[in-house]
Amino acid sequence: MNVTNVGRIAYFAGLTDGEGYIQLMDDGKGYIKLAVRISLTDGAEVLDEMQELWGGSLHIRNRPGMRPYTEWLIYTKQAETCLRELLPFLKIKREEANLALKYRDMQNSWGRKLIGSSERKKRAEIEKRLKQLHNPT
Numbered sequence: 001m002n003v004t005n006v007g008r009i010a011y012f013a014g015l016t017d018g019e020g021y022i023q024l025m026d027d028g029k030g031y032i033k034l035a036v037r038i039s040l041t042d043g044a045e046v047l048d049e050m051q052e053l054w055g056g057s058l059h060i061r062n063r064p065g066m067r068p069y070t071e072w073l074i075y076t077k078q079a080e081t082c083l084r085e086l087l088p089f090l091k092i093k094r095e096e097a098n099l100a101l102k103y104r105d106m107q108n109s110w111g112r113k114l115i116g117s118s119e120r121k122k123r124a125e126i127e128k129r130l131k132q133l134h135n136p137t
Contacts, residue, residue: 012050013089022083022096023134024103024127032107032127034079034100037071044070054082080104099130 016022021037039061040047047070051058056074074082083097090097103126106119115123 008049008053009085010089012046012053013086013091015046015050016086017090017092020093021134022093022100022130024100024130032103032123033076034083034104035073035075036079036082037073039069039071041067041069047072050082054078054085076104096130096133099126099133102126 015038016036019038019040021035023035023037024032025035027033036056038047038050044058047058050056050072054074055078056072059071059073060068061071062068080101083101087094087097087101103123106123106126
């Protein structure tokens, strides 16, 4: 990775720390997928750059009573690649990223095979901890 890319990745990591959301979500078919999202009301061209680098999709959202905003969404393998590249620079979201990547490593090692109760328990603990980080009491 050249110096220019390192600077861009560090900048994107800062943006993710401040505006990002890392989650494990049920796809409705019993599969948990990794998702990373960032929403911005201003400066959406930065999200274009992130999309160029890692993929994903961009959506313009218009919600009643709110300013329109642009949302970048990235899932599963692309999200995993993104987080692995951002991880060395993350500060605030580092634990969330580590948990999400640990979960993905577990998924990758098992594939779509049925998992045992021990594996289910480990995954449930990661999901619970990630939710706690999102909603501290």
